[in-house]
Amino acid sequence: MRIKTKLNLGVGLLFLMIIILSLVSAYSVFLIKEDTENILKANYNTLEYSRNMILSLDEIKISTDHKKHIFKENLDKQSLNVTEPGEKEATANLKRNFALLEKNNFNEAIKAKIRQDIFAIMKLNLDAIKQKSDIAKKTAETANFSIAIVGTLCFLIAFNLLINLPNNIANPIKELTLSIKEIANKNYSERVHFTNHNEYGDLAKSFNTMAQKLQEYNNSNLYKLFFEKKRLETLINNMHDPIIGLDNEGIVLFANDEALKIIGLKLEDVIGKPASELSLSNDLIRSLTLKESDVQKKQPLKIFANGKESYFDKETINITITPTGEETAINIGDVIILRNITLFKELDFAKTNFIATVSHELKTPIASIKLSLQLLQNAKTGDMNDDQKQLVESIKDDSQRLLKITGELLNLSQLETGNIQLNIEKSDPHAIANYATEAVKIQAEQKQIKLVIDADDNLQPVKADSEKTGWVLINYLSNAITYSSEKSTIIIRLKNETNQIVFQVIDTGKGIDTRYQDKVFDKYFQIPGSQKSGTGLGLAISKEFIEAQNGTIGVESNLGLGSTFWFALKV
Numbered sequence: 349m350r351i352k353t354k355l356n357l358g359v360g361l362l363f364l365m366i367i368i369l370s371l372v373s374a375y376s377v378f379l380i381k382e383d384t385e386n387i388l389k390a391n392y393n394t395l396e397y398s399r400n401m402i403l404s405l406d407e408i409k410i411s412t413d414h415k416k417h418i419f420k421e422n423l424d425k426q427s428l429n430v431t432e433p434g435e436k437e438a439t440a441n442l443k444r445n446f447a448l449l450e451k452n453n454f455n456e457a458i459k460a461k462i463r464q465d466i467f468a469i470m471k472l473n474l475d476a477i478k479q480k481s482d483i484a485k486k487t488a489e490t491a492n493f494s495i496a497i498v499g500t501l502c503f504l505i506a507f508n509l510l511i512n513l514p515n516n517i518a519n520p521i522k523e524l525t526l527s528i529k530e531i532a533n534k535n536y537s538e539r540v541h542f543t544n545h546n547e548y549g550d551l552a553k554s555f556n557t558m559a560q561k562l563q564e565y566n567n568s569n570l571y572k573l574f575f576e577k578k579r580l581e582t583l584i585n586n587m588h589d590p591i592i593g594l595d596n597e598g599i600v601l602f603a604n605d606e607a608l609k610i611i612g613l614k615l616e617d618v619i620g621k622p623a624s625e626l627s628l629s630n631d632l633i634r635s636l637t638l639k640e641s642d643v644q645k646k647q648p649l650k651i652f653a654n655g656k657e658s659y660f661d662k663e664t665i666n667i668t669i670t671p672t673g674e675e676t677a678i679n680i681g682d683v684i685i686l687r688n689i690t691l692f693k694e695l696d697f698a699k700t701n702f703i704a705t706v707s708h709e710l711k712t713p714i715a716s717i718k719l720s721l722q723l724l725q726n727a728k729t730g731d732m733n734d735d736q737k738q739l740v741e742s743i744k745d746d747s748q749r750l751l752k753i754t755g756e757l758l759n760l761s762q763l764e765t766g767n768i769q770l771n772i773e774k775s776d777p778h779a780i781a782n783y784a785t786e787a788v789k790i791q792a793e794q795k796q797i798k799l800v801i802d803a804d805d806n807l808q809p810v811k812a813d814s815e816k817t818g819w820v821l822i823n824y825l826s827n828a829i830t831y832s833s834e835k836s837t838i839i840i841r842l843k844n845e846t847n848q849i850v851f852q853v854i855d856t857g858k859g860i861d862t863r864y865q866d867k868v869f870d871k872y873f874q875i876p877g878s879q880k881s882g883t884g885l886g887l888a889i890s891k892e893f894i895e896a897q898n899g900t901i902g903v904e905s906n907l908g909l910g911s912t913f914w915f916a917l918k919v
Contacts, residue, residue: 362505369498376491380484391473391480394429397422398470405462416450426469432476438468520548527555536563590660590686592636596679598623610651610658610686636662636684648689660686717747770816770896774809777842777849783814784821785840788829796835799825803842810849810917812897817851817917820890824853824913827886831857831911845916848899852914860905868903890915 404418423439423446430436442465449458523540530538536559540552581602584591590607594600600618608615611632618626627634632651648659663685668677721744724732732740778801785799792799810817821840828838832855841852860868860875867873869891872884894901894915905911 359509362502362509365498365502365505369495369502372491372494372498376487376494379487380491384484391431391477394426394431394435394473395470397426397429398466398473401426401466402463405459405466419446432472435469435472438465438472441465442469520551524548524551524555527559531559531562589688592684593681594623594637594684595681598637600626601681607686636686649686651686656690658688658690661689662686717743721747770813772811772813772897775812775814775817776809777807777851778803780812780814780818780821781840781842781851783818784825787818787822788825791826791829792838795829795832797829797832798837799840800837801840801842804844807842807844807849808919810919812899812917813893816893817897820893820915821851821853823886823890827913828853828855828857828911831855833857848916848918850914850916852912854910854912856910859907859909859911860903861907862905865903865905869901 400422401419404415404422407415423442427439427443430439442462445458445461445465449455449462452458527538527540538559539556584602585604587604588606590610591602591604592600592607593602600621600623603611603615603618608618611618611630613626613630623633623637627637635649648661651658651660665683665685666679667681667683668679670677721740724740781801781803785801789799825838825840832838836856838856839852839854841850841854843850843852864873864875868875869887871888873888874884891901894917897917899915899917901915903911903913
């Protein structure tokens with residue numbers, strides 16, 4: 349029989365028996381109540397009337413009218429409450445004798461007959477009370493028996509459900525759970541044995557079919573999995589980039605030959621060992637497994653490998669899987685890949701050295717050109733016509749721009765080679781701002797732009813290289829003047845913020861699209877559509893200068909509403 353059918357039959361029968369028990373109990377209580385009310389109404393009231401008539405009969409002689417009235421009132425009530433056989437005749441005799449007594453109050457013989465009539469009525473009702481009490485008792489006994497039978501049936505049904513139902517449901521589930529655990533532990537030979545032709549039987553059949561298919565699949569794919577594992581190991585070992593694999597607990601799962609070369613350990617000394625334990629005696633493993641900041645991630649690792657200093661980009665790939673039947677992915681480990689960028693680093697060094705050499709060599713002829721232009725402009729060398737003056741001014745502007753570019757290239761080469769020299773000292777923010785504004789004063793006057801310094805009171809000195817910081821502020825102001833309209837205002841704001849001074853250059857130019865705000869400090873980047881007046885190195889150098897002084901730098905801008913370039917240095 350199906351489990352659902354069993355549950356419906358058992359619970360339904362129990363529910364039906366409870367309803368029957370309730371109906372039997374209610375009907376029995378109704379019958380007992382009816383018998384009790386019948387005794388009270390039919391017999392007890394008559395006894396009460398009879399008692400009142402006897403009491404008033406003895407006092408009729410003393411207070412004739414009043415007591416006669418009481419007697420007559422109770423007699424009338426009794427006439428309306430005749431319920432037992434013979435009670436009607438006894439009540440009629442009582443009425444006749446009372447009528448005679450009304451004519452002769454002092455006749456004791458009539459009173460004696462009246463008493464006999466009252467006693468006869470009382471006896472009839474007392475006998476009826478006894479008889480009705482016996483009936484009520486029998487009704488109660490019948491009710492108790494019926495309730496006991498129905499209650500016993502309810503108890504037996506409930507007891508049977510209590511004993512059998514939990515076991516019928518829980519035991520198969522328990523057995524099925526144990527079998528599922530065995531399957532989860534890859535014991536695919538496990539089977540469930542339910543012989544009942546019910547839902548559990550169907551479930552056992554489906555489960556056994558699944559286990560059989562899993563067993564077949566497992567047996568048929570083991571060789572393939574082993575073959576694929578060997579192929580992957582061969583592929584990883586023949587890669588030129590060092591690769592190390594860790595599980596979610598930091599245990600080393602694999603390391604290819606290139607990785608073993610640079611860490612200087614043998615395969616058996618690494619595989620199966622915790623990376624935290626290996627890092628205690630191997631600095632390279634410690635640096636590979638440490639969590640790095642965003643700034644550190646951008647810096648290549650310098651490792652002595654292959655008999656020379658080599659450079660590697662570290663990439664950590666987190667491996668996650670979503671188990672079957674679940675929605676949340678879990679971490680199963682990491683793969684650390686070191687990409688050898690030594691060749692590119694060497695080319696970058698060559699490029700930097702070339703730029704430094706060329707820039708340094710260009711400074712001398714450019715300076716010579718500027719000196720020659722100054723001599724030409726000197727009246728002692730002779731007068732020039734207007735066209736010649738215009739040509740000289742054009743050459744002067746171009747030589748100035750060329751000198752600025754060579755200066756930026758030299759600064760960049762110093763930064764990339766690590767040869768930058770910083771003179772960190774306590775510097776006055778006001779002095780730095782004044783120095784920068786004086787440097788761009790002529791450029792601002794040409795466009796009638798007003799430069800305003802807005803500084804907080806009691807600014808503390810900053811720990812900075814005043815020359816490099818001033819260069820950054822000049823670069824900010826020069827860009828702001830270039831991209832601001834004529835007769836506008838540029839604000840240089842200096843303000844105190846938690847142990848640092850913030851320098852802001854606020855313009856009302858066309859602003860920068862949000863797409864480009866993260867790139868403006870990259871080398872050689874220029875905003876599409878803007879005038880190409882420089883190398884795209886000024887902001888990149890500014891970023892390097894400020895970060896070399898442990899400061900922060902950034903930009904805030906809205907298209908069409910101007911820009912705010914800022915940097916912050918510690919006090």
